[in-house]
Amino acid sequence: MADLTFYTNPMSRGRIARWMLEEVGVPYETVLLDYATTMKQEPYLSVNPMGKVPAIVHHGHVVTECAAICAYLADAFPEAGLAPPTSARADYYRWLFFAAGPLEHAITNRSLGVTPTDSQQRMAGYGSYDRAVDTLEKAVSAHRYFAGDTFTAADVYAGSQVAWGVQFGSLPKRAAFEDYLARVQERPAYQRANEIDNALMPAPAPAA
Structure with a gap:
């Protein structure tokens, strides 16, 4: 075993x-x-x-x-x-769990045809789908990778969310997403x- x-x-x-x-x-x-x-x-x-x-x-x-x-x-x-030093994990944790929580909930609800009203957005962890997607775009545009200039486990998880979203249409095909995916999908381990x-x-x- x-x-x-x-x-x-x-x-x-x-x-x-x-x-x-x-x-x-x-x-x-x-x-x-x-x-x-x-x-x-x-x-x-x-x-x-x-x-x-x-x-x-x-x-x-x-x-x-x-x-x-x-x-x-x-x-x-x-x-x-694949993890930054503990003193430099703010972005690492932030985007890893953003992708696991608000982003996935926003994508799932949209796929199910659930659109929260303005008042319901205060209860939903993602607010609105558009806000979650715009936030994701800012994250992949700020640095080479989610946690900075070094590839980490956050890129495996959050990067997979971006890849699947763009491939299957649950995320829009924005240039920032496609540029980011070109970087991570060239990795030998991904292939x-x-x-x-x-x-x-x-x-x-x-x-x-």
Whole structure:
């Protein structure tokens, strides 16, 4: 049994964790789960009772939620240099959790057709979709990466949100987003992770 086990499905947010694992560069075991069966059954429910992926188990410790997995791996393997020094983590934490909280909620609600009224925006953590997107644009425009001039785990998580949003249309194709993605998607670990997950995708059904 490997010290680090990764539970995933190639058609899931597990792609974010895969990218982070490839950036860390340590050996890990992959366990592929199916949405309708193994993801909703034991033994996986003992790992994550939510029945969702991804999850990792490192030396017996379970970590779920993509942002948490990215932050955990950056701290567990400091030699990879994916977290700033603790004295310089303000932007790192800010944008990592902005992407995990307000940004994801704004995108999800918009996809579900939920638009908060002016008064409801005071209750919603993201305010409005447009405000969240404009804030994201300012973040990727301020520096080369989310936490400054050095690539970090915040770029794995928040960068994945930008990539998926632009690809699937849940974020607008603004020049700032595309310029940022050109920087992060050239990384060998990103390309390697994509190759691994693409190879694990189910084969298309034969034409009738």
